[in-house]
Amino acid sequence: MAWQPGEQLLNGKYTIESQLGQGGFGITYLARDDRNRPFAIKTLGRKARFTQELAQYKEEFLKEADCLSRCIHPSIVRLEEVIDTDSLCCMVLEYINGTPLAQLVRQKGRLSEREALFYTYQIGDALRLVHEQGFLHRDVKPMNIVLRQERSDAVLIDFGLAREFSQDGVDIHPKQGSRGFAPLEQYDLRALRGAYTDVYGLAATLYSLLTAKVPPSASARDRSWVKNQTDPLLPPKTLNQLVSDRVNSAILKGLALVPENRPQSIKSWLELLSDGASPFSPQPGEMTPASPEIASSVSAVGMDYTTLESLLAAGQWQEADRETEALMLRVAGREAEGRLNIEDVKHFPCRDLRTLDRLWTEYSNGHFGLSIQRQIWSESAEDYEQLSDRLGWRSDTEWVSYADLTFDITAPIGHLPSWGRRGRLWSFLATRLKKCSL
Known part of the structure; x- marks a missing residue:
């Protein structure tokens, strides 16, 4: 059963006000503590609690909490506390009263380059910290970036798919991700992992902010390239002539199908967005995607053939x-x-x-x-x-x-x-x- 408004947790420390959202195995509620402060409480839903894989879901849930506890940044949702008892497992999170970027784009249409870059740099800095702590977010997208109502600062939320990784190591990660924002390697259970995975997600997010379009999925792009050597990804400048050549080229580099062809860190990709800050900066006028290369010539796990x-x-x-x-x-x-x-x-x-x-x-x-x-x-x-x-x-x-x-x-x-x-x-x-x- 879902919690009802007025229901109390921990002997009245938290009181449920309403349900904020529901995912595959989790439910998030708006609650207030005994000092009338608002919080978001995320807990395992009924589907997860009544399944044979409960222990696995609980372990992944607590890993998400561990990631948040180690990634303290103004642009990352803050973890207040973890409640883990025999009958209760949930995270108490900072409540962000704001608008997801996906909703903002639906309301306003495509954003100006200046506004889109403002949010991108904030989330990029947050991801840099996430990677330094040994995690990949793996679900960077406009729906998971919320603007604080009072300051319009961007905040990265939902670390449910976050996993530990070692740069260029071969790790087993669930084949999960959001269509259009997940890179090709997230379609493989066992593959090379690196910061370039979140580079793709952030580049796809910037693409979406500037064009009001979701890029074609990496798997669809891969199939198209294998079958007829064409990439259905349209350069953002084709959809929005106001996008600068520099930003257009940086986005396409971040959306390279083959991980090795992307900037290998968030820092190096952000440098492509700035004026001449990197020796790898694109040349003015570069308007077409770099070749994703024939997907059959590479290995998901770095194998030498x-x-x-x-x-x-x-x-x-x-x-x-x-x-x-x-x-x-x-x-x-x-x-x-x-x-x-x-x-x-x-x-x-x-x-x-x-x-x-x-x-x-x-x-x-x-x-x-x-x-x-x-x-x-x-x-x-x-x-x-x-x-x-x-x-x-x-x-x-x-x-x-x-x-x-x-x-x-x-x-x-x-x-x-x-x-x-x-x-x-x-x-x-x-x-x-x-x-x-x-």
Whole structure:
């Protein structure tokens, strides 16, 4: 049951006034303390309290509180206290009586560059502190930035998706984020993490403030680039001619699809917004997005594909096949186990699958590759035995041993790489390949 107006917590210390909002697993209330001061109280909702994953949700909830307790900044919502008892788990937060930037844009339309930059610099400084404390916010967007009614200062709220990270380390984070504001790496369960993740969110926020439009999602941009080498992201200056060349270019750099192509810190991105403060400042008149690069040429987890490429270039097919299996284990973090499970396959990074496929198809002139196998899978009515017959993994209803596979270009089309000779896992890989536009 939700709390009702007049209900009291902690023997009358806080009195509920109204419900402010509700998310997937949390509810936020407006309350007043025994000194009549307003606070926002965030607690786990009924959906979270009556689920088998209660312990997990509570742990994540308390991590959010820990992040806020360590990130004290004028532009970050302040944590007053945490209440954690057998029957109650909630955060008492500063109540900000103000307007979310998303609402302001809906009311006024696009903002002037000067006003938008004023808010962007404030939130950028807040994010700099968040990163210094070892956290990513992961949900920077206009709805999560509120303007204080009395001073029009911008305040970053909702740290529910915040996670600890190590710059350029490979961490497991939930695949969550807001469409249009979440970068490509947030679509991967296991990927390289860095401050550049929030750079994307802040750049997308500035884009939205200046154009009154939400950028196309990173996943849609990625699919478009893979399929036809086009990026549906329109430069902000195309939508608002009053945007300066400098700011236009900085936004596009912050919205680079590939993390390595973005400024690697909030500080370096903010410098692009200012006049000549960085050696990386864009040249005047730069109006088009920098190429996001072919997404298949990079790795979500920083994997080095040099050895595989060398083996394929030399036509050492069996060695390349073994290297492919070793790479897949390393990408999924399963070297110790020596095999992937269903969840690993279902969440295998698209960028790494594309890299593997590109190398195999390129060096075999389209004879081998994951995309070739998936095409044959579709032609075989998604029947694994039919697929295996066509790929040469099965002969006269007998399964061919690994030693008897054909490791040269005379093999059947799609014969390699041979990782798919794992029966039940292949269907999950085929589904993942399709989702990754392969």
